[in-house]
Amino acid sequence: MPTNASMEAAHSHPYLREPLLYITNLPASISDEALAAHCRACQVRFDKLTIKREPDAQTVSGIMEFHHLRLAEKALATLQSRPLSGTFPPIHLFISSYSPENPPNPLPLLPRPVVMLVENLPPGYSESKLYDLFRPYGAIDWVQTRTSFGLDTGVVEFWNEGDAARAVEELRGAYIEGWNITIRIPLPEFLTIHRPYSPYRPPSAVHNERGSRGGSLRIPSTCSCLLEGRHYENIVLDDIIPGRPEQIHRMMFIDIQEKGFMDNFLRSNQGMTYIEHSPWLPSSPGSGSFWRTASYIKPLDNEPFNLKSTDCDIEITIDHEDFTDFTSTILSTNCLDVPSSRDFTIKTRICIMWENLGATRMIVTTEVEWSGPSYIKDIVERASLEGQKSYYEALHLEMLRYIGVGDFRISPVPIPNSSPGLEKDEQDSNDMLQCVVCGTPVEGESLSITEEESSSPGSSAMSDVVEEIPLIVERTDDIRRILALETGVNTLLALEDSLVPLTVDLLQCEIRATASEPGLREYRRKCTKCLRGLVNKHHVLPNSLFVNEIMKEGSHPLCGGGFSDIWKGTSGDQSVCLKVLRVHIQASQSKKDKIVREFYKETLLWTQLSHPNLLPFLGVNTTLFPQGFCLVSPWMVNGDIITFLELNPGHDKLTVIAEISAGMSYLHSFKIVHGDIKGANVLVDANARCHLADFGLAITTAETTALFNSTTSSMKGSLRWMAPELFKLGVGDTGEKPNELARDIYAYGCTVLEIITGKPPFPDLIDPMVMFQVAVNGTRPARPTAVDWCPDNVWALVQQCWVQQMHLRPRASDVHSYLERLLAARRFGIPWEQEFLEPVGGG
Numbered sequence: 088m089p090t091n092a093s094m095e096a097a098h099s100h101p102y103l104r105e106p107l108l109y110i111t112n113l114p115a116s117i118s119d120e121a122l123a124a125h126c127r128a129c130q131v132r133f134d135k136l137t138i139k140r141e142p143d144a145q146t147v148s149g150i151m152e153f154h155h156l157r158l159a160e161k162a163l164a165t166l167q168s169r170p171l172s173g174t175f176p177p178i179h180l181f182i183s184s185y186s187p188e189n190p191p192n193p194l195p196l197l198p199r200p201v202v203m204l205v206e207n208l209p210p211g212y213s214e215s216k217l218y219d220l221f222r223p224y225g226a227i228d229w230v231q232t233r234t235s236f237g238l239d240t241g242v243v244e245f246w247n248e249g250d251a252a253r254a255v256e257e258l259r260g261a262y263i264e265g266w267n268i269t270i271r272i273p274l275p276e277f278l279t280i281h282r283p284y285s286p287y288r289p290p291s292a293v294h295n296e297r298g299s300r301g302g303s304l305r306i307p308s309t310c311s312c313l314l315e316g317r318h319y320e321n322i323v324l325d326d327i328i329p330g331r332p333e334q335i336h337r338m339m340f341i342d343i344q345e346k347g348f349m350d351n352f353l354r355s356n357q358g359m360t361y362i363e364h365s366p367w368l369p370s371s372p373g374s375g376s377f378w379r380t381a382s383y384i385k386p387l388d389n390e391p392f393n394l395k396s397t398d399c400d401i402e403i404t405i406d407h408e409d410f411t412d413f414t415s416t417i418l419s420t421n422c423l424d425v426p427s428s429r430d431f432t433i434k435t436r437i438c439i440m441w442e443n444l445g446a447t448r449m450i451v452t453t454e455v456e457w458s459g460p461s462y463i464k465d466i467v468e469r470a471s472l473e474g475q476k477s478y479y480e481a482l483h484l485e486m487l488r489y490i491g492v493g494d495f496r497i498s499p500v501p502i503p504n505s506s507p508g509l510e511k512d513e514q515d516s517n518d519m520l521q522c523v524v525c526g527t528p529v530e531g532e533s534l535s536i537t538e539e540e541s542s543s544p545g546s547s548a549m550s551d552v553v554e555e556i557p558l559i560v561e562r563t564d565d566i567r568r569i570l571a572l573e574t575g576v577n578t579l580l581a582l583e584d585s586l587v588p589l590t591v592d593l594l595q596c597e598i599r600a601t602a603s604e605p606g607l608r609e610y611r612r613k614c615t616k617c618l619r620g621l622v623n624k625h626h627v628l629p630n631s632l633f634v635n636e637i638m639k640e641g642s643h644p645l646c647g648g649g650f651s652d653i654w655k656g657t658s659g660d661q662s663v664c665l666k667v668l669r670v671h672i673q674a675s676q677s678k679k680d681k682i683v684r685e686f687y688k689e690t691l692l693w694t695q696l697s698h699p700n701l702l703p704f705l706g707v708n709t710t711l712f713p714q715g716f717c718l719v720s721p722w723m724v725n726g727d728i729i730t731f732l733e734l735n736p737g738h739d740k741l742t743v744i745a746e747i748s749a750g751m752s753y754l755h756s757f758k759i760v761h762g763d764i765k766g767a768n769v770l771v772d773a774n775a776r777c778h779l780a781d782f783g784l785a786i787t788t789a790e791t792t793a794l795f796n797s798t799t800s801s802m803k804g805s806l807r808w809m810a811p812e813l814f815k816l817g818v819g820d821t822g823e824k825p826n827e828l829a830r831d832i833y834a835y836g837c838t839v840l841e842i843i844t845g846k847p848p849f850p851d852l853i854d855p856m857v858m859f860q861v862a863v864n865g866t867r868p869a870r871p872t873a874v875d876w877c878p879d880n881v882w883a884l885v886q887q888c889w890v891q892q893m894h895l896r897p898r899a900s901d902v903h904s905y906l907e908r909l910l911a912a913r914r915f916g917i918p919w920e921q922e923f924l925e926p927v928g929g930g
Contacts, residue, residue, distance in 0.1 A: 106153035108162060109186045110138070112146050114178055117171065125171050125180070126151075131162045148187060159184075160222070165215050201251040204271050205241040208232060209264040217241050220258070225250030240600075309571045310413040310438040310450070312406075316606025319436055319452035321472050324479040325573060328447045328486055332439045333410040335447045338486065339437070340403065340416060352485050357478070359383040370404065378404040385422075397424040406436075413440035425467070430459040433471050451479050560590050563597050570613045579617045580624070587625045594618040595629035598695060615695060622691050626684050632694060634658060634706030634719050639665060655722060656711075662722035663705060667712050683716055690718065692759065700750035702770060702780040723778065725771035729845060735775075740876050741913070743769075743777055744839050745906035750779035751835060752903040755828050764834035765808045766841045807848045807857055808834040811891060814862035829893035835902070836888025839881070844871045865891050878920045880909075887926060895927050 113122070119138050126133060138149035153159040163182060171178045205217065218230045221243045232241040245251040255270050312318055328335055338348045353359045362383040370376035381401045387394050400421045407415040420433040435453045442448040453475045455468045560566065560582070569575045582590055597614045601607040622628060637658045644652035644667070654665040668686060693704040708717040725731045728747075732738060747769055754761055761768075761779060768781045810833035837848045848868050849857045860866035867889055870882055884905070887897055897905075905924045912919035 106156045106159040108151040108153070108159055108166075108182045108184060110149040110151065111181050111183065111187050113138070113148065113180070115140065115144055115147050117147075117178065121171070122149075122180075126162075126166070129165050131165055132158060133162065150186075151182070157222075161215060161219070201245045201248050203243045203245065203251055203254070205243055206239065206269045206271065207266055208239050208241055208268060209266045210239070212241070212264070214241075217243065220263070221254055224254035224257070226254070308412050308441045309568050310407075310415055310440050312415055312436065312438060313450065313571055314567060314607065314610070316604075316608075317436075318438070318450065319434055319454040321453050321475075322450070323435070323453050323472075323475045324449060324451040324483060326449060326483055327442050328449055328483070330447055331410070332414060332441060332447045335439050335449065335486070336408075336410070336414050336416075338489070339482075340405070348486075348489055352482060353383065356481055356485055358386045367405075376405060377408075378402060394424055397422045399423070413438060415439075427461040427463055427467065430457060430461050431464075431467060432456045432458075433475070435475065449483075451475075560586055560593065563593050563600075566590075566593050566597055566614070567610070570610060570617070576613055576617055580620045582621070584625065587621055588627055588630070591618055591621050591627060591629045592631060594621070595631055595694070602697070619688070619691060622687055623684075626687060628687055628690060628707060629694075632690065632707050634708055635710055637663065637665070637708055637711055637719065639711055656719075658705070658719070662724075664720045664722050665708070665711070666718040666720070668716040668718075686716055686718075693718075696754070696757070696759075698750055698753040699776065700746045700778055701753065702778040720780070721772070723770035724773050725775065727767050728769040728771055728777055728842060729766040731771040731775075732842065733845060736875075738775065740842055741881070741906070741909060743842055744881070745903070745910055746777040747779065747835065747838065748899065748903040748906050750777070751831055752899040754779070755831070755899040758828070760828060761831050761834075763805050763808075764831055764838055765805060766838055766847075769838070805834075806854050808837040809861075810834070810889075810893070811862045811865070812893060814858050827893065828899065829896045832896040832899065832902070833889045835899075836885045839885050839888070840868055840871070843874055843877050843881075880920055880923045883923055887924060897924060897927050901927075 110122075119136060122138070123136060126136075132153075133151045134154050135152040136149065137152075138147055140147050151159075151162065153162065163184065166180050166182055171180055205221075208217070212232055214230050214232050217232055218226065221230070225245050225247070227244045230241060230243050243254075245254065258268070259270050260267050340349075350362065353362055360383065362381070364381040365379045367377045367379045370378050379402075381403060383399055384396050385399050386396050400423060402419045404417045404419075405414065406417050407413065416437045416439075418433075418435040418437070420435065422433070432455070433453065434456050435451065438450045440448050440450075453472065455464075455471050457464065461467070560569070560579075566579075569578055572578070579590065579594075594614045594617055598611055598618065601611045601614070604611075618629075637656050639654050639656040641655070644654050646653045652667045654667060656663050656665045668683070690704075690707055696704075702720050702723075705719040705721065708719055711717055728743060732740070732743075747764075751761060751764065761781075763781055764779070768779065770778045770780050772778060810830040813830065841847055849860070852860065867886070871877055884897075884902070887895075888902070890896055901924070905922075909919040909922060912922065
């Protein structure tokens, strides 16, 4: 925690020299009282507020005076670009430490700010708290929490390394609200996405007459429970409703006490009777969460228990309520007359958040929570889901009728341009929504906002201002918001060319940031799908993958394969391997482009994988060699596994084959075929650990053999490890995919034999004879005899791996589990040579 010495050494904000903040471009309609109330709500304490108002002025400016510089710093961090409470469309407050008449001069040349990641932050930890924690050590007044690096990871910057080092020394592992935080410097590739605070100008929104990112219209938000995977299992509703979240929330949960919309819907539309409810009460003192109970008698139609109605008891909890961001409400329903009612509760989560142009997105999810076993579990869950869908679909339609816009569609593109030509009285919620709302007068027909005609009765008055709204992708928040939409993946895949480079950078950062978050698996899958689609379509790679500060050693490659040359190089203090793509000099440009595109795909595949037994990927270089394309990976000092075993014959071979199986099993878990497993592609690091290399590249070479030097095809080099079905298909045959998971298993069996003997399969036969013996005669190598290690169960495993029928070969996961059991048995002194892998009966 901060010490007295560190407090005395605290640095002030580089732009803040006195406790004054200047307000600019504030709409004249905002009163002094409303602005003061907003500051109080944000826990900002000022001494004096002076707003200069001139007759007929559309905007006003003002000054906020503070008693201490520290209070002004906190106000600047808290209020900058934050929307004013209760405004619709939301109005952002822009403040600066410089007056509009005295714009800031450039600061003296300063080093690039030092970026630090603060991990394991407490849930809900605010940016104000994070800034207060690090300000005594010279942190810049620009911090972030819930970043693209992780939901519990923040970003803090310092003007110099000395300040950063002092913060790390005193705060590393600090105990903050029950959590031990950690501090580290992010990897360089993350910094290509993160935009450091500029030391030469104040934030870009200051003195910007157009406001923040395209005007004062509200930017869509996403509930944290969606990002964190806390929604219930079944999606009941995910749709758009005109109006702001506060209005929709009141309609559903507040107005029922005033015999408003919801009370009328329950009685008239749903036929419910004896509706009772309690007042809202705090869940616990100071928690910010509220709850109440409700009960009613609900009629039942076509339900499986032959009941005409049931008494329902409901507990309603407002889990999160922030009308500038989102609300989340949980309903726990007990149907008292249904069999086994004491054993289950129907859980429903309703999340309400901002959408395009100030509309509201509502997501409803549900599941049945059981407290005990029940023979009617499936019946209850099915009936519950059908009932929830029917209820919320009816509620959605009734809300649209109540609002008065009928059926409608809203554009999935999220950020509009400002519309300065609109008069103030045209900017209420319904009129503003007509910019993107189009009616559906014919049943089954829907119109897009980009279509020229719209026959919606309510939209004709606004037809002159309907335009195609440009999509803006600038931050990882934009990616999360877009992919939260049902059409999000298609929206990103349809991006115009100019937006693609930054978008693939952001997607790459999101994939890495969510790699260890099980609850974000579906979101990560969408990011991966979009990234691969954009790379395949536009032939670009994320900038974070390019490594340019590399020096090659020597003037000739150390070795070469059928499609690449291997060079050794250095990147800083690290030795690296440079695999340079070799393309035949006479190949046409279109063929060269094709092979480069294929390598781009494989490079992208490599970046998504991380396992202790896969060769790590460091990046791509396109400037070091005239051929252009070069893959960069760590230099494996012990070479390939066959060379290593020649020099270290006593090394544990059981561990070797287990490590290879672990890497193969990891690839197969993603349905990824290695395609070229052999001893030469198993590399050994300084700690004698095995790493699979060149995964996926054999597929590329099989499809583009004609582009390479015809005298040294990579497929020839791997022929002795190829499964018999590949010879029957023929290389390049398109009748069936040339690489399936079972063919890796065959190659793995051949590699185990290679590790046992130190020689490739069939060392005494020429290649054409190998093809004939394997594919036609079904011949396999004989069990080696003149070797010091070949246990019966390992040899049985080899034979199972190379059986003729693909479906009878074991799965990679089974092979890996089996070998791990052998290693565990050996560690505990249990005879492991007697345990055999069960043969596969099929599949």
